[in-house]
Amino acid sequence: KFINIIDKKNNSINGFLEVKGEEALSQAQNIDSKIASGEKVGSLAGLVFGIKANINVSDFTISAASKTLENYIGSYDAAVIENIKKEDGIIIGITNMDEFAAGSSTETSYFGTTDNPAAPGHVPGGSSGGSAAAIASGMCDIALGSDTGGSIRNPASHCGVIGFKPTYGAVSRQGLLDLSMSLDQIGPLSNDISGIAISLNTLIANDPLDCTSLKWKSPDFTKALENTPEDKIKGKKIAICKQFREVTDDNINNIIDKQIDKLTDNGAELVEVSFDYIDICLPTYYLINYVEFFSSTRKYDGRKYGYKIEEACGDEVLRRIKMGSYISQQEFSGKYYKKALQARSLIRTEINKLLKDVDLIVGPTVPKLPHKIGEKLEPMEMYAYDVLTVIANLAGIPAGSIKAGQHNGIPVGLQIQAKPQDDYKIIEAMDAVE
Numbered sequence: 563k564f565i566n567i568i569d570k571k572n573n574s575i576n577g578f579l580e581v582k583g584e585e586a587l588s589q590a591q592n593i594d595s596k597i598a599s600g601e602k603v604g605s606l607a608g609l610v611f612g613i614k615a616n617i618n619v620s621d622f623t624i625s626a627a628s629k630t631l632e633n634y635i636g637s638y639d640a641a642v643i644e645n646i647k648k649e650d651g652i653i654i655g656i657t658n659m660d661e662f663a664a665g666s667s668t669e670t671s672y673f674g675t676t677d678n679p680a681a682p683g684h685v686p687g688g689s690s691g692g693s694a695a696a697i698a699s700g701m702c703d704i705a706l707g708s709d710t711g712g713s714i715r716n717p718a719s720h721c722g723v724i725g726f727k728p729t730y731g732a733v734s735r736q737g738l739l740d741l742s743m744s745l746d747q748i749g750p751l752s753n754d755i756s757g758i759a760i761s762l763n764t765l766i767a768n769d770p771l772d773c774t775s776l777k778w779k780s781p782d783f784t785k786a787l788e789n790t791p792e793d794k795i796k797g798k799k800i801a802i803c804k805q806f807r808e809v810t811d812d813n814i815n816n817i818i819d820k821q822i823d824k825l826t827d828n829g830a831e832l833v834e835v836s837f838d839y840i841d842i843c844l845p846t847y848y849l850i851n852y853v854e855f856f857s858s859t860r861k862y863d864g865r866k867y868g869y870k871i872e873e874a875c876g877d878e879v880l881r882r883i884k885m886g887s888y889i890s891q892q893e894f895s896g897k898y899y900k901k902a903l904q905a906r907s908l909i910r911t912e913i914n915k916l917l918k919d920v921d922l923i924v925g926p927t928v929p930k931l932p933h934k935i936g937e938k939l940e941p942m943e944m945y946a947y948d949v950l951t952v953i954a955n956l957a958g959i960p961a962g963s964i965k966a967g968q969h970n971g972i973p974v975g976l977q978i979q980a981k982p983q984d985d986y987k988i989i990e991a992m993d994a995v996e
């Protein structure tokens with residue numbers, strides 16, 4: 563089924579950069595015959611995955627949608643891929659993205675942009691736009707994305723699918739081509755919560771090869787789908803934040819309000835909170851991102867992997883490399899990066915303080931609707947898409963986005979955030995509003 567849909571739609575959508583349909587089919591047939599002969603199969607048996615082009619999968623081209631790595635073939639499986647394969651998940655192909663995950667529209671891909679299947683002619687969001695579009699157009703069951711400042715949740719919101727960024731450290735980053743290692747987290751996108759829940763059971767695992775990996779005996783996320791919406795939500799304290807509203811398009815706020823009503827109708831207690839640091843979130847995020855990205859790209863010097871990055875990359879990646887190199891110079895020591903780290907710890911403390919008294923923070927995922935493909939945005943306009951999503955990365959907390967409704971046919975996402983390792987509560991709440 564998926565091979566047919568990809569054949570029909572991928573030319574125009576450009577969600578997948580590479581597809582291995584035959585291999586996927588023969589794996590599926592293998593699993594079928596295992597089942598037929600009564601053999602035990604893994605928990606992801608028969609589920610078909612698309613993988614973002616910055617996660618190593620052996621024998622696929624892992625280009626991070628950059629000319630720099632256009633000929634780089636994955637020589638090993640990232641930890642998440644090993645785990646998916648162990649559980650009999652089937653990998654059908656590699657999805658499009660912004661170059662090195664630096665973007666919010668998938669327009670910076672060296673291999674051309676991805677169309678938004680839910681709102682054709684508009685950007686699908688980014689940077690995991692190929693993953694979100696693959697899900698929205700029915701090309702696979704589950705797609706992996708990476709989320710450094712919103713790259714799973716932003717395209718999930720724009721394409722009307724579900725996207726989930728787990729608690730920082732819950733999912734191994736080993737094998738991910740990092741954008742900003744202290745913020746990056748791999749997570750799933752799907753059309754239904756069961757796809758998110760079942761994949762989290764496999765994705766969340768301790769990994770000694772990732773020094774930030776948590777030792778967490780995580781719950782069975784599929785259990786969050788049992789019970790009625792009321793059972794899940796009754797008595798939960800849910801916070802809305804006036805600063806989130808203020809930065810958001812009114813049409814989006816109105817759609818979000820209806821979802822919040824659904825939660826209160828099911829017995830949630832609503833509280834209004836204030837988050838006074840919203841103005842420093844984007845500068846803090848981008849300073850850290852520039853410096854960490856600059857550092858991580860030093861290995862792309864043209865000797866071991868592909869081309870020298872400065873000679874092969876696009877404008878946005880070059881901007882980050884130059885800025886990262888500039889602000890991390892010794893003479894600026896303490897002026898930019900250190901300030902950003904201090905600001906980050908302030909943001910983190912404040913968010914954790916808010917979350918002490920409530921179970922969840924709910925609000926819009928993205929403050930504005932996606933622009934039309936090709937419309938020229940200034941860098942600051944592009945960065946403005948991220949103001950509500952970077953908070954979770956800076957604070958290391960889990961956050962999910964689920965379709966809340968649509969404005970003029972364009973999907974709008976509801977974002978739900980929780981304390982570190984309260985990922986389960988987000989799954990429950992998303993299931994209650996679905």
Ligand code: GLN
Nearest residue numbers: 663664665710711712713
């Ligand atoms: N849009 C943000 C950026 O450009 C987030 C990217 C991401 O999460 N990978 O950095």
